[in-house]
Amino acid sequence: MDTISILLVDDEPRIADMLSFGLKENGYDVTVAYDGKIGYRMYENRAFDLLVLDINLPGMNGYELCKLIRMTNEQVPIIMLTALSTLDDKIEGYDAGADDYIIKPFEFRELLMKIKVLLRRSLDPAQPTGHMLKAGELIMNLDTREVKRDGKDINLTAKESQLLEYLLRNKNRVVSRADIAVNVWNIDFDTNTNIIDVYINYVRNKVDKPFSEKMIHTHVGLGYVLKDN
Template sequence: MQILIVEDDARVAELIQRGLEEQGFKTTIAYDGLSGKKLVLQNHYDLIITDIILPKIDGLDLCKQIRESKPDMPIIMLTALGTTDDKVEGFDAGADDYLVKPFEIRELLVRIRALLKRNNKILNHNGNVLKYADLEMNLHTKSVKRNGIEINLTPKEFNLLEYMLHNTERVLSRVEIAEKVWNTHFDTGTNFIDVYINYLRKKIDKDFNKKLIHTKSGMGFILKEQNNEN
């Protein structure tokens, strides 16, 4: 497995490289965002690890630009910024996971293996369309419609809705959503999952009389066809 490390702190980059290579991964280091972008476009990598604060191109813009040419590339962001807003900004840019510095290399390895395992699963559906009530998701074209109206979702919103469509009429806890959609452990100090649920509600439910995404107080969220519940 080939992993690109984009990190301007040479000491941190080399520590990550040594930890990964001890586990059998092959690694390349880029010390700025522009070099990282060039390497991604010229070579094959199975996963990218990038800091956010980088010279030339920052990690957020790098992530967005990678997503344009390689939309399925697994990306882990490393940063000292750990607030809910910082995490949401990282996920909005297209990151699959978010690790706050300082971290243990063992935790990074767990995140890497989870992402690689997920990315290597090939979906073999007889049909590529998930439907519930008047909501329809096409897994092949990555499109979502409600009552025939096209709804534009970000990649993370799409992944969250896909998981909910695979688990309709079942309460999904924040812990489960964090593990299954973000491949991370839920941090009770942040509320980024609630933020994304609210994003989805604004797009999926706001303009429709019948609400599909509901909150079960103290338990989590459920995708269910009913009229009167939060």
């Protein structure tokens, strides 16, 4: 198997060089940029298996860089590093297209764990391709990430799309907030955050609100279920 290539964009040379050294020690091929615009040029000139982006970057911040990359590539895993820890900050990162979010300071092994999980998901040849997930008139194309209900297009952010995919894969089964945290956010459930409820509402507003028949239901104390009406 070819060496996994990672693009690391962080404007703090000490942190970037330390992370690069650790990743290389673990067998990864790492390219480092200290500026958002330079990082994007590097991304354009080479295919990477995973991206690690800081948010506070000169030239182009991490949110802007992530959005720009997502315009042409919805598949490459993106992890954002930041000292910003509020719920709004996390939502902005996920809405920009990030797959995961690590708050500074952090332990290096946490980054390693998240990289392994995302790579396993993105590089797994057993992942289904070329087919649909369906519940009633709600259809998701797993290749293009297009979502339709009753023939109408539904535009989702990257994280909303991942959440809906998980609900579709578990349709007619109640999934807990802890299940969603592990399978969509790759994190242990944190009782101090309501980010899962926020995103459930985002998806509901797009999938259910325009239609008379509701598909996503809350089971108080248990979790959520997408019903195949």
